[in-house]
Amino acid sequence: MHTFAYERPATLPEVVALLGRHGTDARLLAGGTDLIIRLRDGTLHPGVVIDLKRVAELCPAIREEDGRLAIGATTVMTDIAADPRVRRDFMALAEAAAVVGSVQIRNRATLGGNICNASPAADTAPPLLVYGAEVVAAGPGGSRRIPIADFFVRSGQTTLEPGELVTAIELPLPRRRMGAVHVRRSRRRGHDLASVTLCCGVDEAGWTRLAYGSVGPRPVLAVDESGMLADPDAPEAARAEILERLFTDASPSPRSMRASPAYRLAMLRTLGARALRTAIQRLAEE
Amino acid sequence: MNEIETIAIELTVNGRRRALKVAPHHTLLDVLRDDLELTGTKECCLVGECGACTVIVDGRTVDSCLMLAVEADGAAVTTVEGLAIDGRLSPLQAAFLDKGAAQCGFCIPGQLMSAHALLALNPHPTLAEVQEGLAGNLCRCAGYQQISEAVLATAEGADR
Secondary structure (H helix, E strand, C coil): CCCCEEECCCCHHHHHHHHHHHHHHEEEECCCCCHHHHHHCCCCCCCEEEECCCCHHHCCCEEEECCEEEEECCCEHHHHHHCHHHHHHCHHHHHHHCCCCCHHHHCCCEHHHHHHCCCCCCCCHHHHHHCCCEEEEEECCEEEEEEHHHCEEECCEECCCCCCEEEEEEEECCCCCEEEEEEEEECCCCCCCEEEEEEEEEECCCCEEEEEECCCCCCEEEEECCCCCCCCCCCHHHHHHHHHHHCCCCCCCCCCCCCCHHHHHHHHHHHHHHHHHHHHHHHHHC | CCCCCCEEEEEEECCEEEEEEECCCCEHHHHHHHHCCCCCCCCCCCCCCCCCCEEEECCEEEEHHHCEHHHHCCCEEECHHHCCECCECCHHHHHHHHCCCCCCCCCHHHHHHHHHHHHHHCCCCCHHHHHHHCCCCCCCCCCHHHHHHHHHHHHHHCCC
16 A cells, blocks of 8 residues: 555544645545555555544534434444434434445444445435435535535535535434335345445325435436325326336446446336335335 | 654554554554564455454454554454453354364454454344344355354353
8 A cells, every 4th residue: 555644633623724735635534444445456545644533523423403313424334223313213324324335344434435435336325315414514614514415426526625524414304204215236145335226215295205326427316296106006007107207317337347237227126116115114104 | 765654553452552653554454463463364355345354443343454553543452362261262263163164264263253243242143143244254165154153153152
């Protein structure tokens, strides 16, 4: 591995100052499960690595405040999957966090890292889209909120400005009852990246929110407000047509190793229909 | 060639306080094997797929190839060398021997660390929970059945 200078700031202003000073020569280190691989294989060779894990303002914590559940950027998947508040109101996020990598990876990989890495296959992205999460970013100009639907651009690229970092991910506490589920397809059970990763949520007002990843350059959110999808008694043909429309933004790459576009699109439809049924069932059981 | 700047860290490894200077780009795996000569922890895929380098840091398993040594500053680390009790194999290690879980043996230190952490968290796992708990540890001899049996036997033996 190429050597670099290591910085371990204790406060957020120190991080922002370091980012300002080093610009693109700096890389942020949270869980390291992606970064260290890329430092070793030479695709990244920063002069400075800034370790965020001891920054007080980013401390790995899940807090309820002002009608939101705020998840600190450096909170690891293991803690998200096990948190009772996440499991109560955002079950699909807990399910997604529980299938990222292996136990060893989940003990290190952070929610902030998962979204900032902006992999199209990021498993936490679909539930965050379904739950309408906001990304809290800090930079030289202060703090701002970015709706998660405006956050992902393409693999490795987000709408964060240079000098900005994610400090937390916030989920609005549900005002309407919702049933939601995360499902994925991978080549093998256990430790693998998703060939399709998907979340479906149905709420009591009849809205269906469907988000999916690993079938295009970035995770996609599609919404049906007609109430037809959420209604299991609505005509089957009409429901199938609406569901099909929610898949129109899928554009899987023919160059990916994990699965062919045809397979991904077929599995997207299968998983989408299955997740819709489970979401309706969960709403009924709420 | 420029001399690489080192950083002073302190950590506890298998119950023993260690103070050392590490290069920022050296991983915990590098430092355990090369500086502390604890070569039970194995280097293999270096991308967090195989789990051969699994160690326990502050009670949780990590792939030590994906953690910088400087990140372990202040941490308590347990490696496979720390499992034995008073120079005798732990019940988990003994069960691995008893069930013939080790074939070539290369993955076993990592398997043991994952199994040890799993049993600490969940003393009576089901077979499915053992398989999920050890999904981050690959065995190219495919000795998964014996490995799972050893973990389940350890859980059962702990009741007696």
